[in-house]
Every structure is written in C-alpha cells, then in structure tokens.
Amino acid sequence: MSKKKVCVVGAGSSGLTCARQMLDYGFDVVLYERSADIGGLWAYHDDDVEGRASVMRTTIINTSKEMSAFSDFPPPKDLPNYMHNTKMLGYFRSYADHFGVTKHVKTRHDVVQVTPAADYEKTGRWDVLVRDLETNNDHTETFDAVAVCVGHHVYPNxxxxxxxxxxxxxxxxxxxxxxxxxxxxxxxxxxxxxxxxxxxxxxxxxxxxxxxxxxxxxxxxxxxxxxxxxxxxxxxxxxxxxxxxxxxxxxxxxxxxxxxxxxxxxxxxxxxxxxxxxxxxxxxxxxxxxxxxxxxxxxxxxxxxxxxxxxxxxxxxxxxxxxxxxxxxxGYQIKFPFLPKDVLSVVDNQVQLYKYVFPPQLRHPTLALIGLIQPVGAIFPIAELQSRWLAELLSNKRSLPSEKAMFENIRRKRESMRHRYVASPRHTIQVDWINYMDELASQIGARPNILKYFFTDNELFRALLGPCVPYQFRLEGPHSWSGARQAILDSRHRIMYPLNDRCTSFSKKKK
Known part of the structure; x- marks a missing residue:
C-alpha cells in the first residue's frame, strides 16, 4: 500500500513541526513556502510584501525558551531565555535540519487553491493548485491530506x-x-x-x-x-x-x-x-x-x-x-483566499473549527488548520500537538466526534468566550495555554498522568507540578520520547545557565 501524501502549506514554525510529525508517522510530505526561506513570521525581511508577514528587526519573543520549545527538541542551554528573532529562526532551522524536514520544503511556491478532489467523498483527497513563483508556471497535485499552517498575521485590519x-x-x-x-x-x-x-x-x-x-x-x-x-x-x-x-x-x-x-x-x-x-x-x-x-x-x-x-x-x-x-x-483579518468558502467560512474573524483545527462539516478529517490560535503562552508546542492529533487521525488510530457534536462544541466554546472576553476580533481564537494543551493531548493519549508519578517517580511528580514545559507531552502516548523525563528535570538548569557569564557556582552548578 502506498504512503499517504500530505501537503503542508507554509514553512513557518507551525508548518515545520507539522511536516515533522507527518514524517514521523511515515507519510510522504511536501511543504510549500511562498517566500525564499523557512521561518515564516520569524524570518525578518526589510521589504513589505502583501500576504507575507515578518517580525520587526528588534523583535524579541514574549514566551521563554523552555515554554516555547518543541516537545522533543530542548533548546541549547546557552540560548537566552527570551530569544531575539534571529535566534528563534536559528532554533527553527536546527529543528528542521535535525528531523529531516528541510529537504521536503519547496520555497518560492505559492498555494493558489485547495479544492476537494473528484473522489473526495470516498477518499478525502484534495487537489492543490501550486504556482512556481520563479517560473510563474502552475501545476495541480492531488494529496491525501492538507495542513494549512499560514497563521493569521497576514492580512492587516x-x-x-x-x-x-x-x-x-x-x-x-x-x-x-x-x-x-x-x-x-x-x-x-x-x-x-x-x-x-x-x-x-x-x-x-x-x-x-x-x-x-x-x-x-x-x-x-x-x-x-x-x-x-x-x-x-x-x-x-x-x-x-x-x-x-x-x-x-x-x-x-x-x-x-x-x-x-x-x-x-x-x-x-x-x-x-x-x-x-x-x-x-x-x-x-x-x-x-x-x-x-x-x-x-x-x-x-x-x-x-x-x-x-x-x-x-x-x-x-x-x-x-x-x-x-x-x-x-x-490587528489582522483572518483570511484563507485559497480555500473555498464551503470548506472554511470566516465571518467577523469567527472561524468554524472543531477545537480550532478541523472544519466540522467535512466528511473526512483530511484538512486541518494548524497554528490558527491565540494562546496565553507559546504557540509552537500547541501547533506541534495539533499536528500530532492530525497524524493520528490520518493513521486511522483516532476518530473525530459526530458533526453534530463538533458543532455543539464550537457553540459552547463561543458562548464561553462571549461571557469571558471583551468583544474584539483578536479574541475569537483565544485559548488558555495549559488547559488547551491538555485538551489536545487528551485526543491522542499524551496527557501526562500526574498522579501516577506521585507513586512511581516522586522527583518527576514534583517537577510536573512546576512549569508546564512541553516535554511533559512526550512522557506518554504515541511517539513518546525516552529523553522527556530528563528534559523536564534539566529545564531549570537551562533557564539559569545563560543568566550569568561570571561562572558563579549558582549559575554553572552541575545538574
């Protein structure tokens, strides 16, 4: 049986981790990126290009390195806790190279249109129209699944x-x-x-x-x-x-x-x-x-x-x-001009997505929005967990609830948001970090059983009650990581290490 082909749209942080998860599950992956480099928002450029966002030259990330890390790729201890955009981009490059993602990226390729394939009702496949921006030639390729990873900082409000x-x-x-x-x-x-x-x-x-x-x-x-x-x-x-x-x-x-x-x-x-x-x-x-x-x-x-x-x-x-x-x-307007309105409808920045990932009306869970989220915390490990969930679904190891149940979940979430937040377009995709991470991890059996470690590993149990570092979500479940426990225990050392170059015993003490 041939491998499933997955199209990932956008080689920013969400696209890179999505591609990595797809590769981890044995899928064939093509990652299309309209710019000349990976990194998305974090790849600074001087020119102002419509449909292409970048940070400012001086931008420093607002979430610390340990909380922003991908769950099986701890940042080097000598990196600062809050990274300048150049260092953040360097981390993404290292991640993509380490997990073999880079060779699957096709830069200067723009996804023009994504439509259901002729056999979609049976197979869930999608036709993707792609434009080579170097030659201006178009071609259409059919994929078993599409992950849209372009974020929402593209079209200014x-x-x-x-x-x-x-x-x-x-x-x-x-x-x-x-x-x-x-x-x-x-x-x-x-x-x-x-x-x-x-x-x-x-x-x-x-x-x-x-x-x-x-x-x-x-x-x-x-x-x-x-x-x-x-x-x-x-x-x-x-x-x-x-x-x-x-x-x-x-x-x-x-x-x-x-x-x-x-x-x-x-x-x-x-x-x-x-x-x-x-x-x-x-x-x-x-x-x-x-x-x-x-x-x-x-x-x-x-x-x-x-x-x-x-x-x-x-x-x-x-x-x-x-x-x-x-x-x-x-702020920004949420738009996906390459997706038909009957696939994804956006009204007043409200997006009809089950847990902010899947259009509930689609027959197959083969199209996902990855990283379309506004967390009170780091987005990168969230996009990673969303991608792991997609990979589990594409592997037929999990399934989504009924269409009715998904729409009801969306309705309840919107009602909750309406009561909690001030009315603003930016709050339509807002989530609480730990709660949403646990919610995603529960979909794939990767939510850590904290109480279990009270009886089996008290040192880890105490660490798990502390900062909710993303490595927690590799302790259990599919594609767990043997290094997760040590990464959790070493996180404080990586936090303290770059603070003091005087090499005092406080900052450089042994783990």
Missing part, C-alpha cells in the same frame, strides 16, 4: 477614522513596520495596546521627537522578567497554580495576577488600567514600556476622535496633537 483622508502625514500598519529608521525626529502616535503596538511604540520612542500610545481600553501589561528574576511564564504557567486557580472564583484568579502586575507598576497611575479584569483580554508583554512612560518618552492617550491636516484629536483633549506619522497596530 485597517480601520477608518473620521477625517483620515485630510491628514497630510503618513499612516502605516504594523504589518509594514520593519524598523524605526524612517521615524527619526518625527512626532508619532501608535494606535493599539497589543504586543505589536507596544513593541512599535518602544522602538519608535528611541528615535522620535514625541511618541504617543493611543488606546481605547487600556491593558494589563506583564513583564518578561517575573518575580525573583525568573521568566514570567515559568512563574505563572505551572500545573499547581493552574489547578489551584481552577478551584477558586475567577475574581480571585484575577486579583492574584493583577496584584502581581501592579507590583511592577501601578497601571492606573500610568494610564493603562482597563475597566475589564485580567482574564478578559489577551495580556500585553513588555518590559520597557513603564520606564518609557515614567521618563516621558511615551505618553499614553485615549482613542483618536478624528484626524486633522497635521495631527489628531485624542478623546478627552481640548486641542489636536501635531503628528507626522500614525502607526496602526489594529
């Missing part, structure tokens, strides 16, 4: 403001923002309060004359550096804390985190405190912003009421503020 057309300055979206060079000696306002917004306002503030941060709601801002100097996700994302907080009212959970964040700086005094609680919005992560507000390099403003010829009027201001540039950090 650009709102319109009153009077915007008469503004003589420049208006750009963060999608087009690669560096701050062109804003030197300018007066700049950044609209938004998400991670892209604060990264932009920080970067620009170092070269601009005046820099403003305009926000409607405000936000809870976390620092990368948590209590005792540990990465904040290592401190917060532990199984023990997650379990305890699940037992108490949500108001207690909110109080706990908000008190920690306010201990870093008073959000109300800094003009950032939102009306909603911490758990009602995706958190913003930035260490520099409070200092820049404190030193006057960034001034926090309310929403833009209207544009003038040479600036904007902010809400609650009596007169307009003079500006040369306005940067819109206003």
């Amino acid at each position: 650009v709102p319109h403001f009153k009077g915007q057309e008469k503004f003589r300055g420049r208006i750009v979206h963060t999608h087009s923002l690669k560096n701050a060079d062109s804003f030197r000696n300018h007066r700049v306002a950044v609209v938004g309060i998400g991670n892209s917004a604060v990264d932009a306002v920080v970067d620009v503030s170092y070269v601009a004359i005046e820099t403003y941060l305009s926000t409607r709601r405000g936000a809870w801002v976390a620092k990368r550096v948590g209590p005792n100097g540990m990465p904040i996700d290592i401190f917060l994302a532990t199984r023990l804390k997650n379990y305890i907080l699940s037992l108490v009212p949500e108001s207690v959970s909110n109080d706990y985190v908000e008190n920690i964040l306010n201990s870093f700086f008073n959000h109300e005094a800094y003009g950032l405190k939102p009306k909603h609680r911490y758990n009602a919005q995706h958190p913003t992560v930035n260490d520099a912003l409070p200092n820049l507000i404190l030193s006057g390099k960034v001034r926090v403003k309310k929403d833009i009421v209207e544009f003038t010829e040479d600036g904007v009027l902010f809400e609650a201001d009596d007169k307009a503020t003079l500006l040369d540039d306005v940067i819109l950090a206003t």
